[in-house]
Amino acid sequence: MGLHDRVTDWARDFDHTDEGWAADPYPIWDELRSTCPVARSERYGGVWLPTRHEDVVAIAYDTDHFSSRSVVVSKFRAPVEIAPVGTAPPISSDPPFHKQARKVLLPVFSPRAVSALEPSTRAYCEELLEQMRGREVVDAAADYAQHIPVRVIANMLGLPEADADVFRGFVHHVLEGVSLPIEERVAGMLPLFDYLEKHIADHVGNPRDDLISLLLDSEVDGRKLDGFEVARMILLLLIAGIDTTWSAIGASLWHLARTPADRRRLLAEPGLMPVAVEELLRAYAPVTMARLVKEDMDWNGCPMKADDWVLLPFPSANRDPAAFAEADTVVIDREVNRHLAFGVGIHRCVGSHLARMELTVALGAWLAAIPDFELAEPAAVRWSEGQVRGPRILAIRRPALP
Amino acid sequence: MMWRMNVHVDADRCQGHGRCYLTAPGLFEADDLGSGRPIGDGAVPVALQHDARLAVANCPERAVSFEGT
Ligand code: HEM
Ligand code: SF4
Numbered sequence: 001m002g003l004h005d006r007v008t009d010w011a012r013d014f015d016h017t018d019e020g021w022a023a024d025p026y027p028i029w030d031e032l033r034s035t036c037p038v039a040r041s042e043r044y045g046g047v048w049l050p051t052r053h054e055d056v057v058a059i060a061y062d063t064d065h066f067s068s069r070s071v072v073v074s075k076f077r078a079p080v081e082i083a084p085v086g087t088a089p090p091i092s093s094d095p096p097f098h099k100q101a102r103k104v105l106l107p108v109f110s111p112r113a114v115s116a117l118e119p120s121t122r123a124y125c126e127e128l129l130e131q132m133r134g135r136e137v138v139d140a141a142a143d144y145a146q147h148i149p150v151r152v153i154a155n156m157l158g159l160p161e162a163d164a165d166v167f168r169g170f171v172h173h174v175l176e177g178v179s180l181p182i183e184e185r186v187a188g189m190l191p192l193f194d195y196l197e198k199h200i201a202d203h204v205g206n207p208r209d210d211l212i213s214l215l216l217d218s219e220v221d222g223r224k225l226d227g228f229e230v231a232r233m234i235l236l237l238l239i240a241g242i243d244t245t246w247s248a249i250g251a252s253l254w255h256l257a258r259t260p261a262d263r264r265r266l267l268a269e270p271g272l273m274p275v276a277v278e279e280l281l282r283a284y285a286p287v288t289m290a291r292l293v294k295e296d297m298d299w300n301g302c303p304m305k306a307d308d309w310v311l312l313p314f315p316s317a318n319r320d321p322a323a324f325a326e327a328d329t330v331v332i333d334r335e336v337n338r339h340l341a342f343g344v345g346i347h348r349c350v351g352s353h354l355a356r357m358e359l360t361v362a363l364g365a366w367l368a369a370i371p372d373f374e375l376a377e378p379a380a381v382r383w384s385e386g387q388v389r390g391p392r393i394l395a396i397r398r399p400a401l402p
Numbered sequence: 403m404m405w406r407m408n409v410h411v412d413a414d415r416c417q418g419h420g421r422c423y424l425t426a427p428g429l430f431e432a433d434d435l436g437s438g439r440p441i442g443d444g445a446v447p448v449a450l451q452h453d454a455r456l457a458v459a460n461c462p463e464r465a466v467s468f469e470g471t
Contacts, residue, residue, distance in 0.1 A: 106435040111420055274424060278460075336459040344462050348417035353436060356420075 029316035053323035066291035074178040088236040125365035141394040149245035158210030247286035247390020282339035285315040415465035426453035
């Protein structure tokens with residue numbers, strides 16, 4: 001639950017961690033888009049919320065006026081001196097440094113590298129489905145979706161899969177604890193740093209064929225990354241890779257549970273899956289990013305001040321009728337779909353090829369094992385609060401086996 | 403005159419979303435970093451014209467275009 005007053009005026013006093021936003025943000029964005037387009041709130045020391053596709057793209061491209069040194073809105077802003085590197089490169093970095101940090105990760109997450117992980121991902125999804133066998137009601141978020149990205153990234157990094165709960169607890173703290181005092185926010189991150197320090201030291205002594213060793217061997221600015229820098233990059237991969245993918249898989253299953261026609265279509269035409277995955281990513285894009293305004297300026301009539309937050313709601317851009325026909329409808333075979341689920345511009349999600357693979361495999365394996373299903377208790381579905389939105393409680397019923 | 407169409411990727415705009423090589427695998431491929439590039443000289447056979455149009459329409463960075471000759 002957010003530690004804040006409930007929102008009554010979305011144009012002048014919004015809060016993106018409000019329960020109303022978590023439960024169903026689309027009507028809020030639709031209303032703002034057609035009336036206000038850029039909302040403003042004094043919470044968190046000042047936040048702007050553009051809602052149109054055009055404005056979200058313009059701000060994402062404008063790295064001269066908007067900094068990435070903090071991308072999760074809270075009362076705490078990373079100090080200006082930390083730019084252009086930031087606390088978790090490359091997501092927290094600005095040009096010109098950003099490009100070098102990003103280059104370290106690009107080959108590891110390239111389409112080719114990712115396709116090698118497909119068989120193990122499929123086997124893992126099938127294992128999870130096997131564990132749910134015989135149960136009439138399962139939680140698609142807790143029993144299925146949440147485990148997939150954790151296992152995949154732990155394997156890539158070379159960390160024990162058994163530590164999944166440690167990573168998840170940490171990610172939750174960073175993404176949903178945004179209203180906590182700064183001391184508590186920092187304190188919550190220390191145990192994971194200790195944990196990673198131990199594993200990194202072990203990798204320094206015994207290099208192996210995994211991502212931690214590769215990061216330890218990588219160069220930025222002509223010198224090798226040190227243990228602390230590697231730890232920060234791992235933290236970023238955990239934060240950026242887990243809740244996001246979990247949310248995308250969960251939201252897609254939520255949609256399919258409520259839409260038998262789309263389910264049947266995918267079962268009859270498996271070749272449609274890549275197009276369907278892009279459409280589900282468009283309609284249920286889980287990630288909203290943020291920027292900090294660099295200097296006082298007038299931006300399209302908005303009096304922006306240095307250090308104001310600007311949210312980049314890619315999910316709202318994806319529902320803008322000016323950019324998409326039937327923007328509020330899932331058109332499962334939508335062919336023209338310039339969606340922004342993975343962002344746009346220099347910070348395009350490095351993990352997008354991996355995420356797309358996980359989503360495709362997770363949905364395919366689910367449909368093969370559970371072709372027919374519905375929400376067991378629609379009113380009990382719970383969505384996460386904050387900048388990454390997806391179902392966290394998602395009870396699904398399937399027809400009892402004869 | 404014979405009508406000819408080539409696809410082109412603007413490397414400065416491309417951010418490696420991969421929509422071009424996923425949508426039109428017969429026309430684009432990924433490099434080692436995941437950026438898109440045309441296969442060969444990017445000439446579009448008649449059978450792949452629809453794919454080519456979709457690649458142009460789906461690139462989030464508007465990096466894919468046609469070069470007519
Ligand atoms: C469906 C799942 C995912 C979604 C919707 C998503 C979305 C995004 C978005 C919107 C950004 C842009 C950030 C910005 O503009 O500030 C981003 C950046 C990033 N994502 Fe993802 N992401 C997903 C999965 C992953 C995975 C699985 C990984 C890696 C394990 C990952 C790693 C990253 C990294 C490293 C960045 C920073 C890139 C940069 O700043 O250059 N993401 N993601
Ligand atoms: S779709 Fe556009 S951004 Fe993506 S790889 Fe192709 S050209 Fe590059």
